[in-house]
Amino acid sequence: MEMKRWIRQLIVLTGILALGVQIGLLKVHAADNNQSQIGFTVEPVIPDNQIDKDATYFHLAVEPDKEQEISVKVKSLIKDPVTVDLGVTNAVTSTSGVIDYGQEKPVLDESLKVPLTTMVSIPKNEEHVTVQNFEEKIVKIKIHPPKEEFSGIKLGALTFMKAEDKNAKKRAGISNRYGYKIGLILSEDRTTYNEGADLKLKTIKPGLENGMKMINITFQNPEPKILSKLKIEAKMTKKGSKEVLKEQELTDRSLAPNSSYIFGIPWGMESIKPGDYTMHIIAQSGDRKWKWDEDFTIEAAEANKVNKKAVNKFTITKKMLILIIIVLLLNAILLVLRLTNSRWQKPPKQVNVVKKKKKRKKQDE
Numbered sequence: 001m002e003m004k005r006w007i008r009q010l011i012v013l014t015g016i017l018a019l020g021v022q023i024g025l026l027k028v029h030a031a032d033n034n035q036s037q038i039g040f041t042v043e044p045v046i047p048d049n050q051i052d053k054d055a056t057y058f059h060l061a062v063e064p065d066k067e068q069e070i071s072v073k074v075k076s077l078i079k080d081p082v083t084v085d086l087g088v089t090n091a092v093t094s095t096s097g098v099i100d101y102g103q104e105k106p107v108l109d110e111s112l113k114v115p116l117t118t119m120v121s122i123p124k125n126e127e128h129v130t131v132q133n134f135e136e137k138i139v140k141i142k143i144h145p146p147k148e149e150f151s152g153i154k155l156g157a158l159t160f161m162k163a164e165d166k167n168a169k170k171r172a173g174i175s176n177r178y179g180y181k182i183g184l185i186l187s188e189d190r191t192t193y194n195e196g197a198d199l200k201l202k203t204i205k206p207g208l209e210n211g212m213k214m215i216n217i218t219f220q221n222p223e224p225k226i227l228s229k230l231k232i233e234a235k236m237t238k239k240g241s242k243e244v245l246k247e248q249e250l251t252d253r254s255l256a257p258n259s260s261y262i263f264g265i266p267w268g269m270e271s272i273k274p275g276d277y278t279m280h281i282i283a284q285s286g287d288r289k290w291k292w293d294e295d296f297t298i299e300a301a302e303a304n305k306v307n308k309k310a311v312n313k314f315t316i317t318k319k320m321l322i323l324i325i326i327v328l329l330l331n332a333i334l335l336v337l338r339l340t341n342s343r344w345q346k347p348p349k350q351v352n353v354v355k356k357k358k359k360r361k362k363q364d365e
Contacts, residue, residue, distance in 0.1 A: 037078075038077070038082075039076070040076055040082050040160075041077060042075070044057065044182050045071040045073060047060065049062070051190060057184065058158075058182065059183075060187070061187055062143060062187070062188055064147055064149050067144045069140050070143060071140055071141075073137070073138055074131055074137050074160065075131065075134070075136040075137075076131035076133060079132065079133050081130050082162060083128055083162070083163035084161065084162060086126060086129065086139060086160060087158070087159040088120045088121075088122065089101055089117070089157050089159055090106060090117050090155075091155040091157065092109075093221070093260065095262050095264065097253030097261060098254055099255075099256045101159075101181050108258075109222075111220065111223075112258035114154070116154040116156035126140055126141070149188055151191075152196070153187045153193045153226075154186040154187075155193075157182060158181070158182045162179050197226060198221060198222060198227075199221060199230070200219065201217070201218075201292050206298055206306045207262075208309060209264050212266060212267075213306055213307070214264040214265060219255070219263060220261075221256070221261070223258070227254065230252075231251045231252070232249070232263055232283045233283075234247060234249075234279055235279070235280045236279050237280065238278075239276040240278075248263070271303070272303045272306055274297075274299055274303045275298060276296075277295070278294065279294045
């Protein structure tokens, strides 16, 4: 009985220690959530030249060289003052295959001759707006299309970011910014913005993504339209061989107008080997379909460069280390308990005492 009670107490204590680690992680997560309180909200004031009246973003019909002013409501949600930084971004395609409105200085595709940011400006006195005590302010943004007509759409966003707390950044060493983005579509011909896009294959070469070795296929949407619901299947073989070395399939991707998309195939832990290869690609969006069987060469110099800089080797994170230690401790405790319990419960050996009787010699009568 004493042994069983001790075992139960030990198991409970081990559980408390493991739960304590989990609770500590949850507390950190909760603290991060508290910091994400933005303190303000935004709402677009939809103008008369809005194409889609039900949209919660700006989708405007504009004319060449005709200036327009649009408005956005910035409303305080707390008593304390909050400063909001306004900005404009161009839409690009991220490496995840989604339209990204958040990059302040993205690399623009060569097919994008006149970016949205060249047509939209924020007056100096509107670049930083402070609201407090639940008040509401109207900010103005100017739109001025060029004299030359453009087809399709110009896509981007208006950004409203909570100003950085420099003291908090200095204390923590890092700073997370929170805010809102309002989509902005400008069109002169009012054509449907998600029809008429195209897909072109630009390059295939090895590269790195977050330190991981990849074979990067660069696609381009050279048209001023959104390419949506895109499915891409790629299989890599040695040139002249049918054996698939690497493959990747992604569905429901979207490409921004006049943008490039890097479709990465993870290479894995082994080194990339130089040589001649073929990439077999099938892409589809709705009724449209593209197919390539593209030969390419990986030179020894570029393979060595990628292999040397890669960091996708087996590493143990702090969280993994904690879990490994917990598992090892639990296994060690269970092993000790089994050995101890089996020793306590094992019945004692019976010792048979055998008395040897001396035989008496019979005397002859």
